[in-house]
Amino acid sequence: MVLALERVTRLYDERRALDEVSFTVRPGRMTGFVGANGAGKTTAMRIVMGVLAPTSGEVLLDGRPLTRELRRTFGYMPEERGLYPRMRVLDQLVHLGRVHGMSRAAATRRATALLDQLGLDDRSHDLLQTLSLGNQQRVQVAAALLHEPVLLVLDEPFSGLDPLAIDAMGELLRSRAAAGVPVLFSSHQLELVEQLCDDVVIIDDGRVVTAGPADEVRSRRGGRRYRVRVQGPRPAAELVPGVAGATVVEATDDTVVVELADPADDQALLAAAQAHGVLREFAVVRPTLAEIFREVVR
Amino acid sequence: MNGAMSAWGAIRVIAGREVSVKLRDRAFIGSTVFMLVLVTAATLIPVLIQQRVPSIRVAVQGAAAADVVDLATQLGHDAQDSGTALPPALAVFGEGGLPAADLTSVEVEPGRDVQQLVRDGDVAAAVVGEVPTGLTVIAAQSVPSELDVLLRAASSELQIQQAAADAGLSADQVTALTSPVMPSTQLLEARPTGAVPPELLVLVFAFLFYLSVLTFGMSIAQSVVEEKQSRVIELLVAALPVRWLLAGKVLGNTVMALGQIVVILGAGLAGATVAGQGEVVRQVLGASGWFVAFFLLGFVMLACLWAVAGSLASRIEDLQATTVVMQVLVIVPFFAALFTMDSGPVQRVLSYVPFTAPLLMPARVVLGNAAPWEPVVSALVVLATGVAFVLIGARLYEGSLLHTSSRLKALQAWRASR
Structure with a gap:
């Protein structure tokens, strides 16, 4: 399963947020998406998820244009994190699971297992807003992984995490990639990207500057x-x-x-x-x- | 597991969340309980008050005084039994029944000080006099109004009888004089009447609709802005079409609003049944059909606009500003409906205007001045407007939902495409 952006352009009024952006995300590999603030990372990820529409160009999965049905099988972690603050953690995950087409029973089973895995099993009946930011972030990860996504799109998954949590998150993403799931994530922490990524895409001012396997990029640029x-x-x-x-x-x-x-x-x-x-x-x-x-x- | 998902399935999931959140919302539960208590009290208290017949002790001194108080006592008793039936003599003076009262007379021997009894508070009043034309009512500060009316009625009836007897009229003639036969009434354009004035019924329904649309409308707007502010919306939009989200929200809140109205009306009707007002219950049930139908249509029509008002805000704090138009759209028709209770061209026209129709058309049906086809046509007008609003609302909603940084104008939202 290969995700490909093909000459994706997005205009905000007259400004070009993305200018003919093309790159691929391959199965079983972690693709790091790197760029300065405002370079267009979030816009590109939102277009992949169908939250924004491209002005021109398209996003393909195995050569076919993406539909919402297909996107529903993706896991997404938006940059501007969001869950219902006044909903219980477990209820919230079950609801999001059902929004993604799971049955109530399956969503409950899976959410319980994930919370257990993330060390949040004792907080599952608390309101989200009573959790610490780090724990809220973990719930957000659970929301992205809940429906066993076939592809992961994570916008800044490491921001706001302490070093131990960063290790745990890296581990988690690695295991998903090892299971054959293509993983696209953006980050400011370049050392982390260096350490985790198989492929890298560098974007500047809406244009892809370089893209490809991390080793190749380094020797080519070196x-x-x-x-x-x-x-x-x-x-x-x-x-x-x-x-x-x-x-x-x-x-x-x-x-x-x-x-x-x-x-x-x-x-x-x-x-x-x-x-x-x-x-x-x-x-x-x-x-x-x-x-x-x-x-x-x- | 993540296979094709039906629109209906997704809408139900979204609506289900709205319902369960509402059911756990303390403010919602509190206001519902408050309304229940209010409605139950409103049906029970008047009944309890009505059943209390005042007991009045009257001192009597003199023969004529005793006769008048005896007759007054009897009239007070009769009034308790016959309700609104007019007593014979008084009917001559026009409408208005006699008050029900339990009079107890205390005979006072001639020469004793009646005034002292009144001052001591032993009796509410005293009647003194030996001849019917020379009676005096003595009271401390005022004569109890029931007593006053009953004494006047008794006194005048006795005097008519006396005068008739003096004139040598036959028994039939005396009866004709004291119990004249009233003209019967024939109404050419009779309106339905019942135990409750239809105007009051309309008022109650209008108020319930107004309150319901305002509270649930605000809650739809809040629920939308909550998703925007907390950015859950990105996750939802990635998984479901915006229209489904809108439909789910409107459906969930409509179910709750209708449920609340039904529970409150049910409590009111149960209270009325307990209080023995079966006639009221029948009357309300008979009228509620069109009210509920128009409630549903009117609510859905406005709910979409409330969702848009919510989506134009990006924080809860902006809601006041973006929902002002909606509040006006609810409040103005409410008052328009109140002030056009009388039938006429204004009422007729307003009962077809989509915003006032949900209040005025069922009101016209209840007041009995609408032809059978009129509510149907008006309902179709509201329905068509509702469909148009759903379409406009969905587009505005779509255009504004991901705009999370500042307040939007409706025009911007219309232009913004994703």
Whole structure:
């Protein structure tokens, strides 16, 4: 089951919130959706869920246009969280389950099991508004997972969670992905995306800047950087001028990060390093997503 | 498990939530209980009050005084039995029955101080006099009104009898004089009458409708804005078409409003039955058919607009502003209906205007000045308006539902498409 956005454009009055956005979300993989505030992440996710209509372009599931019947089988966690504040936790989940077409009995069974799993079984008869924000967030997760969705769309699922809860949430999403469910989630926490994602989509000002498997994106964006650690009589940075096409990116006493221009030879760098002193490390450096992101958004 | 879902199934789920939330709402339960108590009291208390016949002690001094009080006592008794039947002599002076009262006379020997008895409060009043034309009623501050009327009636009847006897009239002639035969009445355009004036019945129904639309309308608007404010709406809209959501909300609240009206009317009718007013019960049941039909149509017609009023707000605090129009749409017809209780062209026209029809057309039926086909036509007008409002309402609702940052104008909502 593959979800694909194809040249999706959305105008608000004259402003282009999304400009021909295309990317895919593949089964069994976690796709991280990254972008600055206002870049269009939430708009894109709302269009996937049918909450907003695209001005042009379309969203396809296995090549077929999405219908509401299909979308009802998705799990959704909106950015602006929302549940009924004055409804009991269990009642609320059962209601949402029934809205998604489950029977009352099935919804009750599933909601009880999920609350148990999320450690909220003793709060199931409390009003939602009496729960802490973190616990409300867990109920929100339960609402998204209740009807055994075939695809997950989660807008900022990690925001407002403490480190332990972040781990638990990551675990949960991983297990869904492992079960073959395509997972699309947005986040500001780039380290987290880096750690969790198989695929990544970076969006800036309504346009997709880069998209694909996270490794590929990093090496494609990375250029040719090497980290060299040498123990010698002089600072490591002094070996660089002797190599054609090499420039220093950053340096400490015994370590230097070197960027090679396209025609430059990495073997020449290696030879220069060995000549400089005792070579302890010679490694290809790939930029983190955070670095790529900063570069792209700048 | 997540297979195709019928519109009806989804609407029922949404309506079910509205109902269960309402049933747990303390304010709703409180107001219903309050209305029940009010209605029950309103049916029972007048009956309890009516059954109390005043007991009055009267001191009597002198022969003529004794005769008059004896007759007055009898008239007071008769009035308790015959209800509204007119006593013979008084009928001459026009309509108006004699008051029911239990008079007890206390004979006072000549020469004793009657005034002291009155001052001491032993008796409510004293009647003194030896001849019918020379009677005096003595009381402390005022003569009890029942006693006053009964004494006047008794005195005049005795004097007529006396005068007739003095003139040498025959017994038949005396009877003709004291118990004249009244003309019978024939109404060419009789209106239905009953134990309760039909105007009062209309007023009660109008008030119930007004109260119900106002409270449930407000609760629909609140329920909509609650979903907007808490953003649950995004989850709902992702799963169900907006029209189904609107339909579910309107259905749930209509069921509750109708249920509340039926319970309150039921309590009132049960109270009336207990109080022995079977005739009232029959009269109300007979009239309630069209009222309930128009209540249903009128409620659904307005409910959609209430939902839109709710969706134009983005926070509970905005509701006052966005529902002002709706409150006017409910209050103005209510007063229009009150002020056009008399039949005439204005009433006729207003009974076809969709906003006033739910109040005025059943009122005309009850007041007996509507042809049999008229409520049917008026109901169709309301129904058609209702359908139009549902369509307009659904579009406005759709346009405004996801706009969560500020208050919307209806025009913006109309233009906004998702």
